[in-house]
Amino acid sequence: MMEYDPVIYSRILTGVTLGFHAIFATIGVGIPLLIALAEWIGIKRNDEHYRLLARRWARGFVITVAVGVVTGTAIGLQLSLLWPSFMEVAGHAISLPMFMETFAFFFEAIFLGIYLYTWDRFKKKIHHWLLVIPVVIGASASGFFITTVNAFMNSPYGITVENGVITNINPLAAMFNPATPTKVAHVLSSAYLTSAFILAAIAAIYLLRGNQHVYHKKALHLTMTVACVFAIVTALIGDLSGKYLAEYQPEKLAAAEWHFETTTEAPLILGGILTEDGEIAYALELPYALSILAHGDPGAEVIGLEEFPEEDLPPMIVHYLFDLMVISGIFLAAVSMLFVIMRLRKKWNEHNKPLLWAILAGAPIALFAIEMGWFFAEIGRQPWILNGFMRTAEGATTSQHVDLMLYLFILLYLVLAVSCVTVLRKMFKSNPVEQELLDRGIE
Ligand code: HEB
Ligand code: HEB
Incomplete structure (x- = not known):
C-alpha cells in the first residue's frame, strides 16, 4: 500500500x-x-x-x-x-x-x-x-x-x-x-476515427465467423471509408498539435521527445530507455523529424528541457505515451487505407482473414490511442x-x-x-x- x-x-x-x-x-x-x-x-x-x-x-x-x-x-x-x-x-x-x-x-x-x-x-x-x-x-x-x-x-x-x-x-x-483549435479538432476527429473502427470491428466479427450477409459487408465499407478519412485528418491535426505545443507548451513537447538541449535539426526519438546518467539508449532516431513536427522546417530550432527549472518539468514517462499513440495511429491509418485501396481495386473479399483480424484489432487499438493521447496531454501538463x-x-x-x-x-x-x-x-x-x-x- x-x-x-x-x-x-x-x-x-x-x-x-x-x-x-x-x-x-x-x-x-x-x-x-x-x-x-x-x-x-x-x-x-x-x-x-x-x-x-x-x-x-x-x-x-x-x-x-x-x-x-x-x-x-x-x-x-x-x-x-x-x-x-x-x-x-x-x-x-x-x-x-x-x-x-x-x-x-x-x-x-x-x-x-x-x-x-x-x-x-x-x-x-x-x-x-x-x-x-x-x-x-x-x-x-x-x-x-x-x-x-x-x-x-x-x-x-x-x-x-x-x-x-x-x-x-x-x-x-x-x-x-x-x-482550443488543435485540441478540439484532434479530439473530434480521433473520436470519429475510433467510433468507425469500433463499428467496423463488429462487422468484422460476423464476417470472421463465416456470416457472409451483404449487410455486414456494407457496414464494413462504410465504416472503413470513414476511418480512412479520419485517420488522415487526425494525423494532420496531430501535426498541428505538435506545432501548438512547440509554441505554447514547449516543455511538454521536449519531454515527449526527451529533447534535453535546445538544438536545430532535432530528431524524433522512438522508444528507447533513459540511462541513469540521462543518456538515451536503444532508441530509433528519425533525423530532423522533431524540427518538422514542431515548426514544419527540418532546420528549425527546438527548445530543450534544459531551459526549464527542474521543478517545472513533466514526468519523462510521457515519451512512451506519445510513442504509443503515434504507433497506434500509424496502424489505424495503414489498415483502413489498405482496405479502401484493395476495395477500389476489387482485390478485397470477405475471405481475407488477416485484414479482417487487423480491423478487429483496430477497435481496441483506437481506444488505446485515445487513452494514451489523453494521458500524454494530461501528465505532460504536470506539475501544473x-x-x-x-x-x-x-x-x-x-x-x-x-x-x-x-x-x-x-x-x-x-x-x-x-x-x-x-x-x-x-x-x-x-x-x-x-x-x-x-x-x-x-x-
Ligand atoms: Fe494524438 C493528444 C499528436 C495520432 C488521440 N496528439 C496529442 C498531442 C499531440 C498529438 C502533439 C498533445 C496535444 C496537447 O497536449 O495539446 N496524435 C499526434 C500525432 C498523431 C496522433 C502527430 C499522428 C500519428 N492521436 C492520434 C490518434 C489518436 C489520438 C490516432 C486516437 C485515435 N491525441 C489523442 C487524444 C489526445 C491527443 C485523445 C488528447 C487531447 C489533446 O488533443 O490534447
Ligand atoms: Fe484530465 C487529471 C485523463 C479530460 C480536468 N486527467 C488527469 C489525469 C489523467 C487525466 C490521467 C491525472 C494526471 C496526473 O495527475 O498525472 N483527462 C483525462 C482523460 C480525459 C481528460 C482521459 C478525456 C475524458 N480533464 C479532462 C477534461 C477536464 C479535465 C475535459 C476538465 C473539465 N484532469 C482534469 C483535472 C485533473 C486531471 C482537474 C486533476 C489535476 C491534475 O492536473 O492532475
Whole structure:
C-alpha cells in the first residue's frame, strides 16, 4: 500500500474517472456521425440495409450514452470535491463552457429520443433523417465545450491572477484559448476515427465467423471509408498539435521527445530507455523529424528541457505515451487505407482473414490511442493544474478519505462496464440481423 497522500489519490481517482469516461465520451461523440451517414446512404440509394445499420447502431448507442451520463456526472462531482482550490480559481472562467456542455447534452438527448421513436413515421424518409442532425451537432458540441475547459487548463488565457485571486475574467477569451483549435479538432476527429473502427470491428466479427450477409459487408465499407478519412485528418491535426505545443507548451513537447538541449535539426526519438546518467539508449532516431513536427522546417530550432527549472518539468514517462499513440495511429491509418485501396481495386473479399483480424484489432487499438493521447496531454501538463498559474498539489483537497472514494468508484466503473457489455450483447443476440431483415420483408 502506498502512503496516504490526498493529492496522489485525487490524481489517480481523477485519472481513472476520466480514463473510463473517455471511452464513452469518444463513442458518444463519434457514433451519431456514422448513424447519420448510414441513414443518408440508405435513403439516397434506397437501400434498406444501410437504414437498418443506422437503426441498430442507434439502438446500441443509447446504452453507451446512459453510461456516459453516469461517468460524466462523476467527473463534475469529483472536480469540485477533489480540486476545490482549482475550481475556486478556474471556476469563474470555465463555468460558461461547463454549462454549455450540459445544454448541448440535453439538446442531443431530446432529439435522440424523438429520432428513436419516429422510424417509419414520416411520409418522406428524409424528414426522419433531419432529426439525427441535431444529435450529431449536440454530441460534437458537448465534446467541443468540455475540451475547451481542458484546453484552458493547458493554456489559461483571459484571466489575470494576483496572489491566487482572479482579478479579471474574460470567459470567451478563456474558452477560445490558444490550445482550443488543435485540441478540439484532434479530439473530434480521433473520436470519429475510433467510433468507425469500433463499428467496423463488429462487422468484422460476423464476417470472421463465416456470416457472409451483404449487410455486414456494407457496414464494413462504410465504416472503413470513414476511418480512412479520419485517420488522415487526425494525423494532420496531430501535426498541428505538435506545432501548438512547440509554441505554447514547449516543455511538454521536449519531454515527449526527451529533447534535453535546445538544438536545430532535432530528431524524433522512438522508444528507447533513459540511462541513469540521462543518456538515451536503444532508441530509433528519425533525423530532423522533431524540427518538422514542431515548426514544419527540418532546420528549425527546438527548445530543450534544459531551459526549464527542474521543478517545472513533466514526468519523462510521457515519451512512451506519445510513442504509443503515434504507433497506434500509424496502424489505424495503414489498415483502413489498405482496405479502401484493395476495395477500389476489387482485390478485397470477405475471405481475407488477416485484414479482417487487423480491423478487429483496430477497435481496441483506437481506444488505446485515445487513452494514451489523453494521458500524454494530461501528465505532460504536470506539475501544473492550471499551466503557469497553479500547481496540481495546490489545487487538491486535503480530505483524508480519497482512498476509500477511489475504491468505491473503481467498483462502480466495473459494475457499469459489465452491465453495459451484458445489456448490449443481450440486445443484439436476441434480435439478430437476419431476423430483423425478415421482419421488414428485406432480403
Ligand atoms: Fe484530465 C487529471 C485523463 C479530460 C480536468 N486527467 C488527469 C489525469 C489523467 C487525466 C490521467 C491525472 C494526471 C496526473 O495527475 O498525472 N483527462 C483525462 C482523460 C480525459 C481528460 C482521459 C478525456 C475524458 N480533464 C479532462 C477534461 C477536464 C479535465 C475535459 C476538465 C473539465 N484532469 C482534469 C483535472 C485533473 C486531471 C482537474 C486533476 C489535476 C491534475 O492536473 O492532475
Ligand atoms: Fe494524438 C493528444 C499528436 C495520432 C488521440 N496528439 C496529442 C498531442 C499531440 C498529438 C502533439 C498533445 C496535444 C496537447 O497536449 O495539446 N496524435 C499526434 C500525432 C498523431 C496522433 C502527430 C499522428 C500519428 N492521436 C492520434 C490518434 C489518436 C489520438 C490516432 C486516437 C485515435 N491525441 C489523442 C487524444 C489526445 C491527443 C485523445 C488528447 C487531447 C489533446 O488533443 O490534447
